[in-house]
Every structure is written in structure tokens, then in C-alpha cells.
Amino acid sequence: MRDADDFAALAAESVRQVRESAERWRTGMAALVTLVTTALLLKGPEKAAELPVRWRLTLTIMLGFGLALAIAALWRALQAAAGEPGLVRAADIRARYVTIAAFRVAQAQRAAVQLKHARRLLIPALSLLAAGMLAWWWAPPAPAEALISIEYRPPGASGTVTACGELASADAQTAVVKQSGTSRPTKIPFAQIENMRVPATCP
Known part of the structure; x- marks a missing residue:
């Protein structure tokens, strides 16, 4: 009976503890993603336009997949922290879980699985974003246009x-x-x- 009481108390606290942990993880994930994206924005979109096409395509793929995975990770963490809204009826709980304690354990387990998915998605997301940022820093600039200055005499001038x-x-x-x-x-x-001559810039 004491074990049953202890398990009931543990089950009652499990949902709250898992969701509080998920909330902290979600906050940390958002801070990491914000840090990486801020470092990318410091370069500015005009700097990306100066890169060769092959490098721009590579960065687009890396950063695009990285942001998509980061959004998915934050969404799963938000699901774990906030839960899924819905109407709860005692008859449905008894029909599926038999007891309220089992229902709470199932909720905690669902939140824990969602948090695990968020953590697994975050690792490749940050890896892609960091790799894209480093590649952007070290990408060679697009080759400069070959300029020429020609002095010519049109007919009759x-x-x-x-x-x-x-x-x-x-x-x-x-x-x-x-x-x-x-x-x-x-x-x-x-x-x-x-x-004819090769100038550095044209007036």
C-alpha cells in the first residue's frame, strides 16, 4: 500500500516535472538557434549576393535544412512543454487507461518522447546552421568583372x-x-x- 501511494504521488508529479524540463529545454534551444541565426544576419543578405552561385546554392541548402530542423525541434519541445489541448472525460480515461495514475504516466511518457525527439532534431539542426555559418565566413568572393576602358572615334566625330x-x-x-x-x-x-586600358573602376 505504501508503494502504491508512493507511485501515485510520483505519477502525479511526473507530468509537471517532464513539462518543466521540456520548457527549460525549449528556452535553451531557442537561445541557441537565435545565437546562430544572429551570427548569420551579421553578414547580411547583401554579402550572400556577392558569393559565387555554387556557394550560394550550398549555403541555401545547408541553412534551409538547418532552419527546418530547428523549427521542428522547437515545435516538439513546445508540444512537450504545453501539452496537447483536448477535452478529458473520466469515462474515456477509465476505458483506455483504467486508472487516473496510468493516464498521468502516459501523459508524462508522451511528453518525454516529444522532448527526446526535439533533442534529436536539435543536434543536426545546429550542426547544419553552424556549418553554414562557417562556410559563409570562409567562402571566396565572386570573381570581379573584367573591366575595360576603350577610347574610340565614331564616324564624323x-x-x-x-x-x-x-x-x-x-x-x-x-x-x-x-x-x-x-x-x-x-x-x-x-x-x-x-x-584601350584596364581600369580598376569605371567612372
Whole structure:
């Protein structure tokens, strides 16, 4: 009878203890995920645009899966901490669990399983997020565009004109320069070119 009383007291406290533990785990998980994502945001989305396409794709996959697993882990921890709302009737409890103590044990066990799932999901989530963050820090920048400045004399012009921008091609005796701020590239026949140089930047 004493063991039965002790078990009943233990069962009555088990749900509360498991949910309090799940709440602490959920808070810690959220803090870790926030720490990692904050470190990612310090780089800024404009920094990601400067990376090569292959690196951007790799980071998107790693960070996307990492965030998805982190959200799933936090959701399972929230389920363990808050429980699942629903109407509880004595007849249903007796039909399925026989006693109230068994019902409480089942609730505690369900919360414990949900917390275990959350902890298992958190490990790969943080691993992917941390790996993505480190890869972002060490990823090489995208190669700089090859700039060229061409001085040429159009037909009938009294002086030379300068076209500065990215050299798109130089085929068929024609240089094609993509200049910033213009939608159409500038086509310059080789016969009109008087001088060419490679600038660091274009004015």
C-alpha cells in the first residue's frame, strides 16, 4: 500500500516535472538557434549576393535544412512543454487507461518522447546552421568583372569617346562593352579604337 501511494504521488508529479524540463529545454534551444541565426544576419543578405552561385546554392541548402530542423525541434519541445489541448472525460480515461495514475504516466511518457525527439532534431539542426555559418565566413568572393576602358572615334566625330564597362565579347572585329546605367551594350568596331586600358573602376 505504501508503494502504491508512493507511485501515485510520483505519477502525479511526473507530468509537471517532464513539462518543466521540456520548457527549460525549449528556452535553451531557442537561445541557441537565435545565437546562430544572429551570427548569420551579421553578414547580411547583401554579402550572400556577392558569393559565387555554387556557394550560394550550398549555403541555401545547408541553412534551409538547418532552419527546418530547428523549427521542428522547437515545435516538439513546445508540444512537450504545453501539452496537447483536448477535452478529458473520466469515462474515456477509465476505458483506455483504467486508472487516473496510468493516464498521468502516459501523459508524462508522451511528453518525454516529444522532448527526446526535439533533442534529436536539435543536434543536426545546429550542426547544419553552424556549418553554414562557417562556410559563409570562409567562402571566396565572386570573381570581379573584367573591366575595360576603350577610347574610340565614331564616324564624323571631332574627338574620341570613352566606353568603360565589362567586356562582353570581341568577335567579328567588334568589341562589345556593357556599361553601367545603360540597357544596351556599346558595340565598337576595331577600326574606330584608338586606345584601350584596364581600369580598376569605371567612372
